[in-house]
Amino acid sequence: MDPDKLKQWLEMAQKFQGGNFWQSMFNTDYVKQFMNDPMFQPDGTGTEKSNMQQFWDQSGPVQTSARTSSEYPLVDIYMTPANMIVLAELPGISKNNLQLTLAGDQLTIKGFIESHYDNTTKIQSERYHGDFERTIRLPEAADTNKMNAKYGNGVLVIKLPRMENEEQNITID
Structure with missing residues (x-):
């Protein structure tokens, strides 16, 4: 070769x-x-x-975790006629260590994943731990007055109501 x-x-x-x-x-x-x-x-x-x-x-140093903070958490985005739904995979994280912000069509998920065994020798390390921040561009802006998020079983579910874009006639001067 x-x-x-x-x-x-x-x-x-x-x-x-x-x-x-x-x-x-x-x-x-x-x-x-x-x-x-x-x-x-x-x-x-x-x-x-x-x-x-x-x-x-x-190539630089090889990372011990499988993902970088810009790729974490993994997300799925769904759309219904009324909502955008974002599912973020966040196993083992306390809800107190999570922060969500929305600016226009940019949803940011920030948090911290604690390392459970700091004073040990790592044999294999694939799970991400430490600070993370991921900004996700949504397909459209959301109605900020009706948003909600629920966290359970390692999955964060963010429900973002879509803006009601009613068709309006525009007068021509």
Whole structure:
């Protein structure tokens, strides 16, 4: 396998998938074993790095959590004739650690997820923890007077009534 061709393929795939996908892919045991293969090691001079190792270094540090705060929480958005409904997946979070704001068609969900075992050695860490903030663009503005949100069983349900856009005739001067 040609390391230069593999590097080109990974760079092209990264443009289509985004950096976080490939960083999480490189954090698997199989890939780490693959990267330790002599084919991908420096040429023995002690100063040069292989093409694959250079790509690895340019990717930046691999994150231990599966998502970044800009991708968390995962959301679904539904529309009915009267409402927009946003479901946010937030397991294990206290409702007191959540904050919702709405500005025009921008819904922001902020919060904090506590790490339950701070003074331990992590063997595997896929769940997101720490501060997070996600702003979601809604398909349209909502009626701010009638909004409500409920949180239960790890799911935040935000009901946003749609603005009533009654058809009006416009007079022409």
